[in-house]
Amino acid sequence: MERMRKGEEDLTTVAKVSKETGVSAGVIRKALKDASVKPDMVKAGCSYYSRARVDSIVRKLKKT
Numbered sequence: 001m002e003r004m005r006k007g008e009e010d011l012t013t014v015a016k017v018s019k020e021t022g023v024s025a026g027v028i029r030k031a032l033k034d035a036s037v038k039p040d041m042v043k044a045g046c047s048y049y050s051r052a053r054v055d056s057i058v059r060k061l062k063k064t
Contacts, residue, residue: 011040011048021058031057 014032018025032049035057039047 010051012051012054013046013048014054017051017054017058021062023058023061027061028054028058031061 014025014028017023018028032054037049037053037057040050040053041048
């Protein structure tokens with residue numbers, strides 16, 4: 001298994017956040033798109049986002 005380089009540890013995928021929070025991946029992806037959030041890194045076709053950025057979007061989703 002490939003490990004992320006230093007400085008990339010705080011990157012996560014929508015699927016991982018979805019599993020952790022119980023919010024569907026589609027809802028998270030739509031919220032990220034609506035907020036014009038671009039992935040911080042794309043590797044092998046998988047988009048990685050800053051955990052802080054995704055967590056702030058999820059918190060807003062949970063309030064509604």
